[in-house]
Amino acid sequence: MRAPVRTAAAAVATALALLLTGCAGTGDGTDGSGRTELSFQSLAWQKESVDANKQLVREWNETHPDIHVTYVQGSWDTVHDQLLTSFEGDEAPDVIHDASDDLADFAYGGHLADLRTLLPDRLTADIPQQSWQTTTFGDGVYGVPFLQEPRVLIANSRILKESGVRIPTPDSPWSWTEFRQVTKELTGNGRYGVAWPLKEPVSVTLNLGLSAGGRLFHRGADGKVTIRSDKGDQVVPDTIRDQVETDRSAARTALGMGGSDTLPGFFGGKYAMVPLGFSYRQQVVEQAPEGFEWTVLPAPAGSKGIAQGVSPQTLSVSQASPHKKEAARFIDFLLWPRNMVRLAKGDWMLPTGTDALADPALHTGKDGWATGVAVARRLRPAPAQSVRGYPEWKDKVATPALQEYYSGAIGTEELRKRLVDDGNRVLARYQR
Numbered sequence: 372m373r374a375p376v377r378t379a380a381a382a383v384a385t386a387l388a389l390l391l392t393g394c395a396g397t398g399d400g401t402d403g404s405g406r407t408e409l410s411f412q413s414l415a416w417q418k419e420s421v422d423a424n425k426q427l428v429r430e431w432n433e434t435h436p437d438i439h440v441t442y443v444q445g446s447w448d449t450v451h452d453q454l455l456t457s458f459e460g461d462e463a464p465d466v467i468h469d470a471s472d473d474l475a476d477f478a479y480g481g482h483l484a485d486l487r488t489l490l491p492d493r494l495t496a497d498i499p500q501q502s503w504q505t506t507t508f509g510d511g512v513y514g515v516p517f518l519q520e521p522r523v524l525i526a527n528s529r530i531l532k533e534s535g536v537r538i539p540t541p542d543s544p545w546s547w548t549e550f551r552q553v554t555k556e557l558t559g560n561g562r563y564g565v566a567w568p569l570k571e572p573v574s575v576t577l578n579l580g581l582s583a584g585g586r587l588f589h590r591g592a593d594g595k596v597t598i599r600s601d602k603g604d605q606v607v608p609d610t611i612r613d614q615v616e617t618d619r620s621a622a623r624t625a626l627g628m629g630g631s632d633t634l635p636g637f638f639g640g641k642y643a644m645v646p647l648g649f650s651y652r653q654q655v656v657e658q659a660p661e662g663f664e665w666t667v668l669p670a671p672a673g674s675k676g677i678a679q680g681v682s683p684q685t686l687s688v689s690q691a692s693p694h695k696k697e698a699a700r701f702i703d704f705l706l707w708p709r710n711m712v713r714l715a716k717g718d719w720m721l722p723t724g725t726d727a728l729a730d731p732a733l734h735t736g737k738d739g740w741a742t743g744v745a746v747a748r749r750l751r752p753a754p755a756q757s758v759r760g761y762p763e764w765k766d767k768v769a770t771p772a773l774q775e776y777y778s779g780a781i782g783t784e785e786l787r788k789r790l791v792d793d794g795n796r797v798l799a800r801y802q803r
Contacts, residue, residue: 406436407697412443412464414450414684415718417653423717431704438697440466451762458482463689465698471505471516472574472682475757478513484688485511489699494706502723505683505752514685517706518720521670521679521746522579523739525655526644527637528664530557534643541669541677541745547583547610550671554620557643566625566633566642567611572773573765575646577754578680580607583673586754587790595802596758598794600787606673608776608786616779626777638663646670649743653719656738667739669746677746680753683723721747760801768793 411428415421421444428442443464445453451473457463458477467483477483490512495503498516506514531538536553539545545553554564569575577587584603590596614621622642625633630647631654637645638659655665669677686705688698704710708726712733715722721743722728728747733740755761772789775781781789 407438407694409438409440409466409692409694409698409701410443410464411440411466411701412445412468414445414447414468416447417650417718419653419719420714420717423713427705427710427713431701438694438701440701454482458689458691461691463691465689465692465694466701467687467689469514469685469687470682471514471685472753472756472761474506474514474685474687475508475759475761477687478508478511479759482690483513484690484692484695485513486515486688486699487512489688489695490515491703494703497708497724497726499723499725501751502683505681505756506685506687508757514687515702515706516683516685516723517711518684518715518718519681519723519747519750520648520650520720521681521743521750522575522646523649523670523743523746524644524668525637525647525651525739526666526668527640527642528666530562530640530643531666539668539671541742541749544669544672544677547606547671547673551610551614551618551620554614554644555618558618558620562640563622563642564620565614565644565646566622566628566636567614567646567777568628568630568633569611569626569774569777570629570632571770572777573769574680574682574753576607576773578682579646579670580604581678581680581751581754582671582675583607584675588754588758596798598764598791598798600791603674605783608773609783610671611777612779615777623778626774634658644668649721649739650719652738667742669742676749678749678751679746680756681750682753682756684718684720758798760798764794764797768797 413424415424425442428440431440445468450469454463454467454469454477463482474483494515502516502519503512505516506512534557536556557564580587580603583606585601585606587598587600587604588596589599611621615623615626630651633642633645634654636642652667659665670679686702688695688702692698705714706724708724708730711722711724711727712730715727716732721733728744733744735741769790772781772786776786
């Protein structure tokens, strides 16, 4: 799970820079005895995930005495600004954990190494082409996509059973129209059919919009990207708006919440369903009251089925690293199928690798793993994956516009004007 908040990162960047400088050895990536020194900045934050990453680093160091890896803890909240500072100060870690939708500016800026000649054939063949598209910018590949997180519906099983509504499956999902009708049927007696936590509304809207054929971002023959709002782009925002404003089947108070904020109400029966990232299942398992029954359902389907966009977590190599080949070897070790499964289970997410995704441990019905694996096969690159200027468009244009639209403050035409017209002015500055 990626927390995309970008706050002041100077203190974090300084601390990391000092730590990295302290373990840099002679300055050429060795410790003075000829042993190669690598730094690996991980953004793992859940205990299981941190433990899995640190254990893999220990296993590498025990079996590779000539290449020592130092684990450095980073943070999703500050990673973009911290990396920018470290690149400019020539103090970036050798191996960088990030998300694919954060890589474009770093890749085009020359800060990340092109991995095409560094990665083994085993790894490049194991990860599907659609996943590699998320880290391909221009002619180069600047990250290895290794963990992915679809958005699913986490539902109260008891409420669903008592209502008698049809239970969707990945092969027979609800359409967006049926989903709207179901949430109306589940609403009543102080309960809402759904709670949409839309404190960060952009990725939810864009990624689920792929199911209805929405893309919003369109690349022309000249390689330049423009924003255009077509019929498919309106299916998801209009459904949510109708649930909140017209049907009163979606809780208005949830619009300003993060995903975790909705869980107490979900456990208390205030919401029948909550659309959340797949990794939130861990919080449900840990926090649900005893006897609480829940299930994982696929997100609704549109004209393109249950396809949805995703921005995988990635591993990259700094262009400034003096030991790119060794860094790529370490990445290959981390992403052996058995290790990729360990990382996926630690983060309660899904691996991108074909072999890892086939692991029986991920095909159990317990905690919704099997549903997630079925959805994973329909994942596609997020629409704004390689768009320069996307972070600014998201933060300054799309987030406030969508928040106002979902709350009823502006209408469809004003939303389109701000997303498209204001958005294209932002992108134009990055494409001159």
